[in-house]
Structure formats: C-alpha cells, structure tokens
Amino acid sequence: MIKVNDLEIPTLDDISFSGNKLLVRIDINSPVDPKTGKLIDDSRIKAYNETIKELVNKGNSLVLISHQGRPGDSDFISLEEHAELLSKYLDMNVEFVEDVMGPYARERIKNMKSGEVILLDNVRFVSEELIEAPPAQHAKSFLVKRLSPLFDGYVNDAFATAHRSQASIVGFPMVLKSTAGRVMEKEVSALAKIFNADEFPKVFVLGGGKVLDSIRIIENLVKRRLADRILTGGLIAELFAAAKGLDLGKENMQILEKKGLISLIPRARKILLSGGPIEIPVDFKVEKEGKVVEEPSNKVTGVIKDIGSTTMGIYSSFIKDAKVIVMRGPMGVIEDERFREGSKKLLDSALESQGYLIIGGGHMISMLGGGSEINPSKVHVSTGGGALLLFLAGERLPALEALDLSYKEVVKKK
Ligand SMILES: Nc1ncnc2c1ncn2[C@@H]1O[C@H](COP(=O)(O)OP(=O)(O)OP(=O)(O)O)[C@@H](O)[C@H]1O
Numbered sequence: 463m464i465k466v467n468d469l470e471i472p473t474l475d476d477i478s479f480s481g482n483k484l485l486v487r488i489d490i491n492s493p494v495d496p497k498t499g500k501l502i503d504d505s506r507i508k509a510y511n512e513t514i515k516e517l518v519n520k521g522n523s524l525v526l527i528s529h530q531g532r533p534g535d536s537d538f539i540s541l542e543e544h545a546e547l548l549s550k551y552l553d554m555n556v557e558f559v560e561d562v563m564g565p566y567a568r569e570r571i572k573n574m575k576s577g578e579v580i581l582l583d584n585v586r587f588v589s590e591e592l593i594e595a596p597p598a599q600h601a602k603s604f605l606v607k608r609l610s611p612l613f614d615g616y617v618n619d620a621f622a623t624a625h626r627s628q629a630s631i632v633g634f635p636m637v638l639k640s641t642a643g644r645v646m647e648k649e650v651s652a653l654a655k656i657f658n659a660d661e662f663p664k665v666f667v668l669g670g671g672k673v674l675d676s677i678r679i680i681e682n683l684v685k686r687r688l689a690d691r692i693l694t695g696g697l698i699a700e701l702f703a704a705a706k707g708l709d710l711g712k713e714n715m716q717i718l719e720k721k722g723l724i725s726l727i728p729r730a731r732k733i734l735l736s737g738g739p740i741e742i743p744v745d746f747k748v749e750k751e752g753k754v755v756e757e758p759s760n761k762v763t764g765v766i767k768d769i770g771s772t773t774m775g776i777y778s779s780f781i782k783d784a785k786v787i788v789m790r791g792p793m794g795v796i797e798d799e800r801f802r803e804g805s806k807k808l809l810d811s812a813l814e815s816q817g818y819l820i821i822g823g824g825h826m827i828s829m830l831g832g833g834s835e836i837n838p839s840k841v842h843v844s845t846g847g848g849a850l851l852l853f854l855a856g857e858r859l860p861a862l863e864a865l866d867l868s869y870k871e872v873v874k875k876k
Pocket residue numbers: 669670671672695696697766767768790791792793794795796797822823824825826827846847848849
C-alpha cells in the first residue's frame with residue numbers, strides 16, 4: 463500500500479492480478495512536432511515497460527488506454543505511432559485498435575487471449591472523457607458502462623494525468639477492482655518522500671503553455687509557502703509580466719488574448735501583490751521580422767519565444783543555490799531549435815547544482831535526451847507535469863482518491 467495523507471492506495475503487491483483481463487490506464491501523451499504530426503519524444507512510452515511486462519508475465523491480457531493532446535490542439539492525434547513505439551520498447555506486439563468503446567473495440571477485447579496487449583485509440587476522442595466530474599458520476603458514463611463489464615480489474619499507471627477527474631481516471635475504480643501501477647507507485651512514493659524533507663531553499667522553475675494549471679499551482683505554492691522562489695518562463699512568464707504592467711507589445715498581448723489568458727491577469731496580479739516569490743524575466747528572446755533578437759521585458763516589440771540571456775544568468779544563480787529544484791514546462795518554444803537555449807541552460811544549471819532536481823512534463827523531459835547524465839540519487843524524472851506540481855503543492859489528486867475509494871468500497875466490502 464502507498465500511504466499519502468489519509469489515503470491508502472493499493473499497489474500490484476496488494477491485489478495480484480493473474481490470468482485476468484485488465485484495463486490499464488497509462489499516460490503516453492507526448493510532445494508532437496506541429497509540422498509533421500510525429501512524436502518528438504518517447505520518454506513516457508518507455509516508462510511503462512515494467513508494469514506491462516509484469517502483468518503480461520502473470521498471464522494477464524491487457525487493454526491499454528491513454529489520451530494524447532486536447533481537442534483543437536495540433537498534438538491531438540491518434541495513438542497508432544504510440545502502439546508502434548510500445549511494441550518496439552516492449553519487444554512484443556502491442557496491437558493498435560482504431561476505436562475506444564465502439565463495437566469493434568468491444569468485440570476485439572472479448573476475443574483477447576492470455577498475454578495479448580492492445581492499445582485503444584485516443585480516449586479523448588470520446589467527449590465524456592473531457593468532463594471533470596466526481597468518480598460516482600463518471601462511473602455512470604458510457605465509456606465506463608460499455609467497457610468495464612469486459613474486464614476483471616483496472617490498473618491506473620497514469621501519474622501524469624492523476625490531477626484530472628476524468629472518466630478513464632476516476633470512473634473505472636468505482637466499478638472494478640483497482641490498483642496503482644508501478645509508475646504511479648514509484649512517482650507517489652518518491653515525491654512524498656522528497657517533500658517530507660525540510661530542505662531549503664526550494665526553487666520552482668515553471669514554464670510552458672498550460673497557464674491555467676500553472677497559476678493554480680502557483681496559488682497553492684504561495685498559500686502554503688512551499689516555494690522560496692518561483693522562476694517563470696514560457697507563457698506563464700508573459701502572463702506575470704503583463705500582470706506587472708510591463709509593455710509586452712501588441713503581438714504578444716494578442717497571443718495571450720487568443721489563448722484566453724488575459725482573464726487570468728487579475729489572479730496573477732493578486733499573487734504578485736500578495737508578495738508571492740515570483741521572478742519574471744528581465745529580458746526575452748524574440749522573433750522580429752524573421753530575425754531572433756533580445757529585448758528588455760519592459761519594452762518588447764517582437765514575438766516572445768524564449769527567456770533572454772540576462773534572465774538565464776539570474777535564474778541560473780538562483781538554481782545553483784537551491785537545495786530542491788522543481789522544473790516543469792520549457793522556458794521557450796523548444797520545438798524550434800532557436801528557442802531551446804533558455805530551457806537547456808537552466809536544466810544544465812540544475813544538473814550541476816548540489817540540489818535535488820525533480821523534473822516533470824513531456825516537453826521538459828525531452829530536453830534531458832542526448833547523453834545528459836542522470837544520477838538517480840540526485841534527480842527524479844517524473845512522468846508528470848501538472849500532476850507533479852499539484853501533488854507537490856499539496857493538492858489532492860483525483861486518481862489517488864479514486865483508488866483509495868475503490869479499495870474501501872469495491873475491494874474491502876467484497
Ligand atoms: N513563449 C512561449 N510562447 C508560446 N508557447 C510557448 C512559449 N514557451 C513555451 N511554449 C510552449 O509550451 C509548450 C509546452 O508546455 P507544457 O505546459 O505542455 O509543458 P510540458 O513540459 O509538456 O508539461 P506537461 O507534460 O504537463 O504538458 C511547448 O509546446 C512550447 O512551444
């Protein structure tokens with residue numbers, strides 16, 4: 463069992479599935495090249511070898527289910543390439559089924575033989591999946607009603623989606639015997655341990671494009687006084703710069719407007735006025751008339767694409783003095799080689815520092831590729847992005863709550 467606060471979360475050691483048909487929720491949501499639609503990093507896909515092999519070796523047949531991207535975004539794609547990569551890394555056939563809960567998927571699941579593994583298509587192709595709702599409500603969803611009768615149990619190994627109260631995360635544990643998978647178990651155990659240690663200063667480096675997630679996390683961190691410094695990059699930095707009244711120029715404000723982020727400025731301003739330890743870039747790397755130049759953050763005329771070199775130096779010095787560093791979300795548009803320097807420089811500073819580094823988020827983990835020496839006693843590479851930070855900010859994760867509830871309601875009562 464994993465004990466987190468007042469939750470008791472069963473693992474594969476507490477409920478040993480063998481010879482069963484299992485639905486296994488994984489998170490193989492990965493960065494996608496917007497030009498080619500191809501995956502540009504497969505770290506999350508590699509992470510599931512242990513869980514899948516352990517379950518197959520016990521004679522279980524597995525149906526893997528995951529999301530990829532969000533409707534309307536360029537990374538919202540089918541999971542065919544994911545199945546090919548899973549087959550490659552597992553060295554076994556993972557059959558891609560181009561359906562989620564329709565008759566084709568259900569028929570194929572019914573006819574599965576022991577040891578077979580299939581991957582269903584992007585679960586977010588099912589509209590119900592995107593509804594944030596309590597477990598009891600999702601237990602009555604078509605997704606759960608149509609699929610759960612086909613299974614003996616459910617394994618949630620999607621730590622990176624544990625902060626989403628969505629059907630494939632919280633619905634199945636209400637109707638099936640359920641446990642955490644090995645990825646979920648490792649993440650929760652490691653992170654709970656690290657955050658029990660009274661190591662200061664704790665420096666959070668938050669970037670990327672998921673601003674609504676990040677502002678909620680920052681509000682938690684500031685309220686609980688968990689962070690000594692919060693270094694901002696990516697679109698989060700732009701939001702706080704705008705909240706501080708810096709002139710980001712028309713184009714960047716239009717980008718914030720288009721992404722529906724202007725309405726978050728008052729929340730960001732409230733955090734700044736409350737004395738939150740927020741650091742905002744003093745300069746940005748911008749694209750202007752096809753050129754890449756650096757501009758001070760109080761007078762921007764180009765389109766912001768990365769933090770500037772002065773900011774890289776300032777942030778690096780904060781990182782080098784930190785005892786715990788948490789990084790999620792890149793400082794710039796890292797899909798473009800010209801705008802990777804900010805993220806790379808801060809990542810290198812973190813790896814060289816004496817601090818313990820927790821790094822999360824698909825895009826940031828892709829920066830670790832290419833020979834970065836990872837010392838597991840100094841670095842926890844989390845598969846989670848938003849989930850990692852919400853957990854570290856002390857928020858309860860719906861996936862863990864559902865597994866706890868399932869153990870009490872579905873398992874113990876039997
Ligand atoms: N200044 C910027 N303007 C626009 N987009 C940006 C900027 N900086 C970073 N991004 C975008 O942020 C995206 C990554 O953000 P995201 O929050 O998804 O990070 P992540 O590390 O993948 O975390 P998670 O795994 O939780 O998604 C990239 O697609 C990148 O292009």
